[in-house]
Amino acid sequence: MLENLLSPDFFNAILRATTPILFAALASSVASKSGITNMALEGIMLFSALFGVIFSAMTGNFFTGLLLTMVAGGLIGLLLAFFVLNLKTDEILAAIAINMMATGGTVLLMLAVSGDRGSSTSISNFSAPRIHIPLIEQIPFLGQILSGQNLMTYLSIVAVVVMHLFLYKTPLGLKIRAVGENKNAAESVGISSRKIQYIALILSGVLASMGGFFLSGGYMNMFTKDMSAGKGYIALAASAMGGDTPVGGFLVSLLFGAAQALANIMQLTEIPHELIQMVPYLTTLIGLGIYSYAGMRRRQKLAQKA
Amino acid sequence: MEKNIVLQMNHIMKIYSNGVVANEDVSIELEKGEIHALLGENGAGKSTLMKVLFGIESPDEGQIILNGQEIAIKSPQDAISKGIGMVHQHFMLVPSLTVAENIILGVEPKKGGVFIDMDRAISVADEIAQKYNFDIDVRSKVDEIPVGIKQKVEILKALYRGADILILDEPTAVLTPQETDELFIQLEKLRDSGHTIIFISHKLDEIKRICNRATIMRSGRSMGTYEVKNITTEDMSRLMVGRDVVLTFEKEAAKPTAVQLKIRNLSVRNGQGVLKVDDLSFDLRGGEILGIAGVEGNGQSELIDSITGLNKSYKGQIFVKGTDIEKSSIKDIRNLKMAHIPEDRMTSGCAGNLNILENLFSNQYTDPEYSGKMMLKTRRIQERSNELIQEYLVKCKSFRQNVAMLSGGNIQKVIVAREFSTGPDIIIANQPTRGVDVGAAEFIRKRLLDFRNAGCAVLLVSADLNEVFSLSDRLAVMYKGKFSGMFTDVAAVTEEELGQYMLGLKHQEEQEGVIYE
Numbered sequence: 001m002l003e004n005l006l007s008p009d010f011f012n013a014i015l016r017a018t019t020p021i022l023f024a025a026l027a028s029s030v031a032s033k034s035g036i037t038n039m040a041l042e043g044i045m046l047f048s049a050l051f052g053v054i055f056s057a058m059t060g061n062f063f064t065g066l067l068l069t070m071v072a073g074g075l076i077g078l079l080l081a082f083f084v085l086n087l088k089t090d091e092i093l094a095a096i097a098i099n100m101m102a103t104g105g106t107v108l109l110m111l112a113v114s115g116d117r118g119s120s121t122s123i124s125n126f127s128a129p130r131i132h133i134p135l136i137e138q139i140p141f142l143g144q145i146l147s148g149q150n151l152m153t154y155l156s157i158v159a160v161v162v163m164h165l166f167l168y169k170t171p172l173g174l175k176i177r178a179v180g181e182n183k184n185a186a187e188s189v190g191i192s193s194r195k196i197q198y199i200a201l202i203l204s205g206v207l208a209s210m211g212g213f214f215l216s217g218g219y220m221n222m223f224t225k226d227m228s229a230g231k232g233y234i235a236l237a238a239s240a241m242g243g244d245t246p247v248g249g250f251l252v253s254l255l256f257g258a259a260q261a262l263a264n265i266m267q268l269t270e271i272p273h274e275l276i277q278m279v280p281y282l283t284t285l286i287g288l289g290i291y292s293y294a295g296m297r298r299r300q301k302l303a304q305k306a
Numbered sequence: 307m308e309k310n311i312v313l314q315m316n317h318i319m320k321i322y323s324n325g326v327v328a329n330e331d332v333s334i335e336l337e338k339g340e341i342h343a344l345l346g347e348n349g350a351g352k353s354t355l356m357k358v359l360f361g362i363e364s365p366d367e368g369q370i371i372l373n374g375q376e377i378a379i380k381s382p383q384d385a386i387s388k389g390i391g392m393v394h395q396h397f398m399l400v401p402s403l404t405v406a407e408n409i410i411l412g413v414e415p416k417k418g419g420v421f422i423d424m425d426r427a428i429s430v431a432d433e434i435a436q437k438y439n440f441d442i443d444v445r446s447k448v449d450e451i452p453v454g455i456k457q458k459v460e461i462l463k464a465l466y467r468g469a470d471i472l473i474l475d476e477p478t479a480v481l482t483p484q485e486t487d488e489l490f491i492q493l494e495k496l497r498d499s500g501h502t503i504i505f506i507s508h509k510l511d512e513i514k515r516i517c518n519r520a521t522i523m524r525s526g527r528s529m530g531t532y533e534v535k536n537i538t539t540e541d542m543s544r545l546m547v548g549r550d551v552v553l554t555f556e557k558e559a560a561k562p563t564a565v566q567l568k569i570r571n572l573s574v575r576n577g578q579g580v581l582k583v584d585d586l587s588f589d590l591r592g593g594e595i596l597g598i599a600g601v602e603g604n605g606q607s608e609l610i611d612s613i614t615g616l617n618k619s620y621k622g623q624i625f626v627k628g629t630d631i632e633k634s635s636i637k638d639i640r641n642l643k644m645a646h647i648p649e650d651r652m653t654s655g656c657a658g659n660l661n662i663l664e665n666l667f668s669n670q671y672t673d674p675e676y677s678g679k680m681m682l683k684t685r686r687i688q689e690r691s692n693e694l695i696q697e698y699l700v701k702c703k704s705f706r707q708n709v710a711m712l713s714g715g716n717i718q719k720v721i722v723a724r725e726f727s728t729g730p731d732i733i734i735a736n737q738p739t740r741g742v743d744v745g746a747a748e749f750i751r752k753r754l755l756d757f758r759n760a761g762c763a764v765l766l767v768s769a770d771l772n773e774v775f776s777l778s779d780r781l782a783v784m785y786k787g788k789f790s791g792m793f794t795d796v797a798a799v800t801e802e803e804l805g806q807y808m809l810g811l812k813h814q815e816e817q818e819g820v821i822y823e
Contacts, residue, residue: 177402178400181400190386
């Protein structure tokens with residue numbers, strides 16, 4: 001067990017397990033910065049996992065499959081925005097509706113497309129390729145972790161940088177943060193908060209869909225029922241604990257990714273499989289607990305220090 | 307002198323969808339390079355008129371003529387593009403952004419077509435600050451700068467967007483006398499450089515000091531425009547409220563009784579860990595009003611939150627009628643007969659979407675007089691609501707009206723009625739008359755004095771110096787979490803002197819461990 005934990009394979013697995021959570025955490029951060037909690041990440045990921053399989057099978061390559069999935073993710077983000085911003089639906093209720101629709105809708109769609117209600121094995125889809133980076137590959141230990149990852153994993157790390165620059169260095173990013181923090185202030189200088197929140201939610205949908213695509217076209221090579229398995233919710237927690245910043249969300253996602261990878265390794269032990277499956281969720285719960293407790297203690301300490 | 311009219315609003319009529327006639331045939335005319343006061347009680351229609359001018363509301367009738375051309379202003383954006391800027395009473399700033407970022411927000415200079423050119427943003431912001439002699443570090447974050455500077459940032463924001471006509475909505479409400487002086491110097495400079503300023507205020511002395519002309523509004527109508535130098539403050543006041551207002555109170559000497567509120571070595575830090583109340587000790591007795599003056603943000607809110615039980619993370623002791631309230635809930639504290647008029651009536655003073663009756667009884671619905679074992683005694687509550695509405699002169703259609711639909715002054719009256727109707731022994735009044743019209747303010751102040759005469763202990767925190775001067779039996783000045791001054795002879799203190807204490811320029815000698823009894 002210990003030697004498993006120290007092998008490069010384990011660290012390699014952490015990055016793999018982090019990827020979907022990271023995409024969704026970035027999706028959550030951009031929505032949160034604009035002042036909306038995007039709880040529909042879970043549903044968007046699940047839909048996208050299925051769309052990825054269908055679109056890549058239809059078009060015969062992963063790349064167009066990914067692009068079409070991103071468009072679909074953006075459309076679901078748009079739908080959420082329409083409900084929340086135009087119809088004034090409660091953002092949580094609208095998200096729950098999307099998530100529940102995803103649970104049933106994906107099974108129905110899969111049944112219609114593949115005739116199977118459990119997984120999409122009968123569809124021959126195309127996954128994103130693994131990338132071997134020439135020089136880095138040669139480095140002992142590190143090379144085995146950093147090289148040979150799925151393209152989506154590299155994309156997710158690029159996305160952290162891009163989202164950081166986007167939120168903190170571009171006019172649109174500034175507007176998103178301004179709207180999220182003080183809507184009236186933004187409105188008073190002629191920024192349409194509705195437009196900005198639409199953009200943020202669409203972007204959020206696109207990012208979440210990339211995480212969903214990875215689930216069925218990278219992490220695994222098929223769609224299975226309910227395969228998002230709460231990763232969208234875990235990502236919400238990751239983003240919140242990371243202060244809704246891309247870099248913070250990345251670090252916490254790594255932690256949750258590690259928990260997932262650990263659970264995978266623990267399956268080799270005698271511990272009952274059901275208990276092991278709890279690990280990622282338990283980590284999230286404990287993580288959130290520690291995060292909130294630390295915040296509370298800090299405030300108390302500050303008050304006591306006086 | 308040749309008159310140079312830049313803006314005319316003619317026969318403006320605005321009726322809100324709830325039937326309130328906010329403006330009725332109001333006309334106003336602005337000359338280039340003047341400071342024009344817009345004066346009136348709350349609900350007189352000043353805000354509506356300015357909302358029409360700034361494109362937030364569209365008028366039902368009337369015309370707006372800018373530089374000789376009739377225009378329609380469809381949105382704030384439209385108003386800004388036509389050279390009209392507004393500095394709102396509640397600042398429209400994003401706290402976590404820098405001054406420069408706030409100034410350029412919405413009109414960001416770009417570099418490489420994608421990124422914000424932050425260097426240029428800082429230099430343009432700096433340039434415009436220099437041009438108008440505003441001494442501001444544009445790199446500092448907005449949540450770290452004092453209120454007076456925030457206001458300057460708001461003015462700069464408008465100027466950066468090319469405002470020739472500047473609307474200032476009660477700009478001095480949050481400023482110290484010194485900051486007010488500074489603002490006035492700046493406004494005069496702006497006026498001399500050809501800007502036209504609309505100055506909304508209730509403060510007659512300020513209007514006297516700085517304004518050229520004044521348009522007075524009452525009940526949605528204009529009472530005329532006057533040359534300020536040709537009209538007395540008494541006349542302005544009469545035109546505003548239609549009767550003479552008592553500006554000072556006749557009051558008997560206080561007869562302090564037992565200590566009702568005892569604070570010992572109280573220290574409070576805010577959420578960011580900044581020490582806001584610093585080792586403060588004082589007593590408040592029955593039958594006296596202790597006024598606390600000070601620039602906002604010097605610990606008043608934290609002090610009040612700790613006393614009223616809203617904040618539990620404090621160090622030190624607070625005794626209400628001898629009971630240490632460290633473990634007491636807000637309800638326990640209220641049961642000790644403490645009433646609290648909160649600082650911000652909309653966020654913590656009332657539930658806007660509930661009706662007047664529901665708000666009036668939100669602190670006493672468990673009282674056996676109003677509640678049976680299972681059900682509320684609806685008829686009794688309705689009777690009492692009507693009594694309170696009459697007693698506290700709440701202008702409304704019925705107690706079924708939602709509180710959010712009332713004007714600010716009337717909302718405050720509902721809150722005051724609720725708090726005072728329980729027969730309190732201790733009243734914690736935080737900004738009880740902020741943004742309230744002269745008539746309502748006078749009413750609230752009189753009630754505070756009545757309670758004090760009846761032996762109630764009153765802690766009054768107010769930014770309105772006139773108010774703390776006229777009501778307080780003892781007057782403390784709060785600066786950086788401490789009392790920089792405590793005056794037992796309030797009449798002997800001048801406003802200038804008080805201002806110096808408020809700004810920390812002066813403080814009474816070393817006060818380590820001093821208890822203000």
